[in-house]
Amino acid sequence: MKVTIAYLQEPPFGWTGSDGTATGADLDLADAVLRAIGVTRIEHCLTTFSELLPGVEAGRWDMNVPLFVTPERAAKVAFSLPVWAIGDGFLVRAGNPKVLDSYASVAKRADARLGIIAGQVQHDAAKAAGVPADQIVIFEQQADAIEAVCSGGIDAYASTALGNRILAQQIGNAVEAVDHATESEGQQRPPVGAFSFNKSNGELIRAVNAQLCLYLGSSEHRARMARFGLTAKEIDPAIGHRSL
Structure with a gap:
């Protein structure tokens, strides 16, 4: 079989x-x-x-x-x-210069750009939290989103909190992972x-x-x-x- x-x-x-x-x-x-x-x-x-x-x-x-x-x-x-x-999280540049720790925090900053992989649930979560479409950058491949974080093309990449922690460990000091508090995004679990x-x-x-x-x-x-x-x-x- x-x-x-x-x-x-x-x-x-x-x-x-x-x-x-x-x-x-x-x-x-x-x-x-x-x-x-x-x-x-x-x-x-x-x-x-x-x-x-x-x-x-x-x-x-x-x-x-x-x-x-x-x-x-x-x-x-x-x-x-x-x-x-698994809850969501961000991959951001080291030091998290724009202090992004939730979708709501992105929505509050008009100069923040959020990267998301096309079709993933993070897109709906970001929109539900009030992130405008012009602050969202869609990628087809994770590698491209990571490169955009490192180069400053976007301020955060949204994915699973666990996945971003692993990525941050692999990439090193240039980036860091930020977990979302589920309560801040209206999630009970x-x-x-x-x-x-x-x-x-x-x-x-x-x-x-x-x-x-x-x-x-x-x-x-x-x-x-x-x-x-x-x-x-x-x-x-x-x-x-x-x-x-």
Whole structure:
């Protein structure tokens, strides 16, 4: 049995290693779950964020790495059980010269420019917080947004708080990560992410969900995710979300 999973260049969730192989927390989780349900061949397909949902809808691959669950996305694809829950954050230049620590703080500064990857939930969050369209710069690739932060083309790049912390560690002293307080953005709990599938692929979806029920929160799961920086802070809210 073969399964093809699409992924993004977005550490710590997924990226292409120096040896050309796909790696990351989401791919590690997918590997553990798929092997447990009898998949003998796993292929990885690097793509862009804007192609994730259209690709799995069109059957170009079988499943996507986890992304945030929204009603709009759920109308197009089938989501697995949640696998992580992560709030937003900014990647900014060292010292955070414009003191940006939430979408609202960007909206209050007409001279602030916010970078966002096309189609990601951060775009809706920024607009809901009152950030005008002319302060938002859309990128197709994360690498371009990071370069814009470093060069001063934008003042902040919005993504997951965890992802930005990992990026800041990798890039070094030129940038820093700023977590958003969920209360400042009107969130009671961080949003959840889940694998997604073509809605017609019911057999795979059911098998993955059954294994996720057994595996998520186990000592093995926590240990493997810890290697990529995911902790109980990101795991436990997703597990708890199933019963909410």
